[in-house]
Amino acid sequence: MRNTGIVGIESVGVVGLGTMGAGIAEVFARSGLGVVAVEVDDALVEAGRRRITASLDRAVDRGRLEAAERDAVLSRLTFTADRGRLASADLVIEAVPERLETKASLFDELDRICPPATILATNTSSLPVTQIAAATGRAGRVVGMHFFNPAPVMRLVEIVHTVLSDHDAVESVRDLAARCGKTPVVVTDRAGFVANALLFGYLNQAARMAETRHATTTDIDAAMTAACGLPMGPLSLMDLIGLDVCLEVLEVMYAETRDQRYAAAPLLRRLVMARQLGRKTGRGYYSYEDGAAEAVLSGGSQDPDEPHDVSAIRPTVTVAGMDDQLVADVTKSLTARFDLAADAAAADVVVHLPTAPRPGAVLELAPRADVGRSVADDIAASLQGDGRTVVVSKDRPGYIVEALLYPHLNDAARMVDDGYASRADVDTAMRLGCGYPTGPFEMLDAVGARVLVERLPDIALSMPSPAVAVSALLRDLARR
Numbered sequence: 330m331r332n333t334g335i336v337g338i339e340s341v342g343v344v345g346l347g348t349m350g351a352g353i354a355e356v357f358a359r360s361g362l363g364v365v366a367v368e369v370d371d372a373l374v375e376a377g378r379r380r381i382t383a384s385l386d387r388a389v390d391r392g393r394l395e396a397a398e399r400d401a402v403l404s405r406l407t408f409t410a411d412r413g414r415l416a417s418a419d420l421v422i423e424a425v426p427e428r429l430e431t432k433a434s435l436f437d438e439l440d441r442i443c444p445p446a447t448i449l450a451t452n453t454s455s456l457p458v459t460q461i462a463a464a465t466g467r468a469g470r471v472v473g474m475h476f477f478n479p480a481p482v483m484r485l486v487e488i489v490h491t492v493l494s495d496h497d498a499v500e501s502v503r504d505l506a507a508r509c510g511k512t513p514v515v516v517t518d519r520a521g522f523v524a525n526a527l528l529f530g531y532l533n534q535a536a537r538m539a540e541t542r543h544a545t546t547t548d549i550d551a552a553m554t555a556a557c558g559l560p561m562g563p564l565s566l567m568d569l570i571g572l573d574v575c576l577e578v579l580e581v582m583y584a585e586t587r588d589q590r591y592a593a594a595p596l597l598r599r600l601v602m603a604r605q606l607g608r609k610t611g612r613g614y615y616s617y618e619d620g621a622a623e624a625v626l627s628g629g630s631q632d633p634d635e636p637h638d639v640s641a642i643r644p645t646v647t648v649a650g651m652d653d654q655l656v657a658d659v660t661k662s663l664t665a666r667f668d669l670a671a672d673a674a675a676a677d678v679v680v681h682l683p684t685a686p687r688p689g690a691v692l693e694l695a696p697r698a699d700v701g702r703s704v705a706d707d708i709a710a711s712l713q714g715d716g717r718t719v720v721v722s723k724d725r726p727g728y729i730v731e732a733l734l735y736p737h738l739n740d741a742a743r744m745v746d747d748g749y750a751s752r753a754d755v756d757t758a759m760r761l762g763c764g765y766p767t768g769p770f771e772m773l774d775a776v777g778a779r780v781l782v783e784r785l786p787d788i789a790l791s792m793p794s795p796a797v798a799v800s801a802l803l804r805d806l807a808r809r
């Protein structure tokens with residue numbers, strides 16, 4: 330990186346006023362900077378203005394912003410469809426759709442509009458910043474500045490430098506992010522950077538779980554929020570991010586890594602084809618049409634129309650988990666109504682206590698192959714209470730929580746091992762970018778690396794892998 334002296338940024342341009350662009354423009358204007366906010370035509374300019382005004386109004390309604398301050402923020406924003414107005418900005422950031430051709434042609438135009446010292450930043454979440462930079466005559470002054478959704482709330486900004494970046498451009502952008510109250514994490518140019526590279530393998534696995542009726546959408550989300558303290562479950566989060574954005578990020582990640590973990594779940598692709606893109610269109614994994622989020626996908630671990638009379642079956646249960654005291658407590662509460670299985674391997678229903686950052690917060694019920702959903706629901710009802718979250722899952726290695734969490738934590742360990750980011754940066758990125766209560770390495774400490782090493786091989790067996798891998802159902806059948 331060349332060092333040409335830090336530039337203090339006082340005015341910025343934002344191109345694209347969708348969810349992210351509007352949020353970024355709001356962040357800058359609230360930090361006292363003059364902002365030229367640009368869209369392609371007058372209708373989209375107005376939509377952008379409405380988005381930002383609504384967000385500021387909400388802050389006023391909630392008592393977080395004075396009405397006079399909102400007016401001052403709005404007065405710092407210039408809304409226009411004329412890209413020529415960007416010539417006065419010290420930095421221009423774009424948040425246009427995640428297509429390389431779109432971004433490259435925009436940067437080519439910005440290169441002509443803006444003076445040579447202007448820093449050009451991209452909010453891309455996964456495209457190669459190096460390639461975007463190379464489309465300009467000022468590759469040294471092109472950096473990634475990646476905000477998280479909702480931009481006014483999430484404190485992380487990933488600052489991406491390429492092999493071509495000037496040191497002062499990177500430092501100016503880092504300084505700008507800090508002045509806006511954000512925590513910058515500086516990384517090199519690799520698909521997904523820190524947060525998305527870690528997040529999207531996990532989100533995609535959850536999407537596949539929902540699609541394969543491993544568990545219901547609501548149970549997957551409820552299990553992860555309760556067991557790990559996450560602010561949102563993975564499927565709600567995908568709806569917040571936008572399913573089209575999720576698909577774009579996964580396609581880029583898959584193209585760069587060829588890792589099956591990023592091969593987009595087919596249903597995700599179908600939802601995008603159907604323009605069911607999540608919150609922004611009112612429907613994705615959930616429907617938001619009547620205000621409250623309601624799961625759209627049905628399904629669960631068992632065929633819902635299997636007729637079963639619970640009392641006639643008199644199911645046997647077994648309780649599994651690593652915490653002996655919790656297992657004993659749950660077993661005691663079950664034995665009043667159900668028989669304990671003499672041979673745990675032959676139990677009709679497994680009640681599993683995942684080893685997770687919040688032990689005991691979640692009970693996973695896995696009815697084995699011949700037992701119907703109604704049996705699981707009956708047992709679930711008897712276990713509700715004491716603030717526990719009870720969910721129903723297929724009887725597969727890791728059930729829901731461990732199956733999603735352990736590969737996610739393993740990805741974090743691999744990223745640090747690869748030398749891409751430090752443990753502290755990984756933890757900061759996930760805490761401040763995705764609202765995790767603790768970072769992956771802190772979660773790993775809570776769970777224990779040894780537990781992961783023991784369980785991951787089994788969990789991996791039921792994840793997408795080459796066709797020769799033995800199917801989990803086949804293994805089930807062989808056990809009988």
Ligand code: CAA
Binds near residue numbers: 479481482570574
């Ligand atoms: N704009 C501005 N402020 C917002 C907002 C928005 N869109 N959404 C929520 N807020 C504010 C609220 O006003 C509220 O502030 P106060 O407490 O001061 O009133 C605060 O955020 C909390 O909001 P709510 O009470 O409405 O809701 P919540 O407590 O459920 O929090 C959330 C909502 C902040 C979104 C939280 O659920 C969360 O942190 N979720 C995780 C989000 C995440 O992971 N984002 C990263 C996605 S990945 C990404 O963006 C990268 C990419 O490239 C795809």
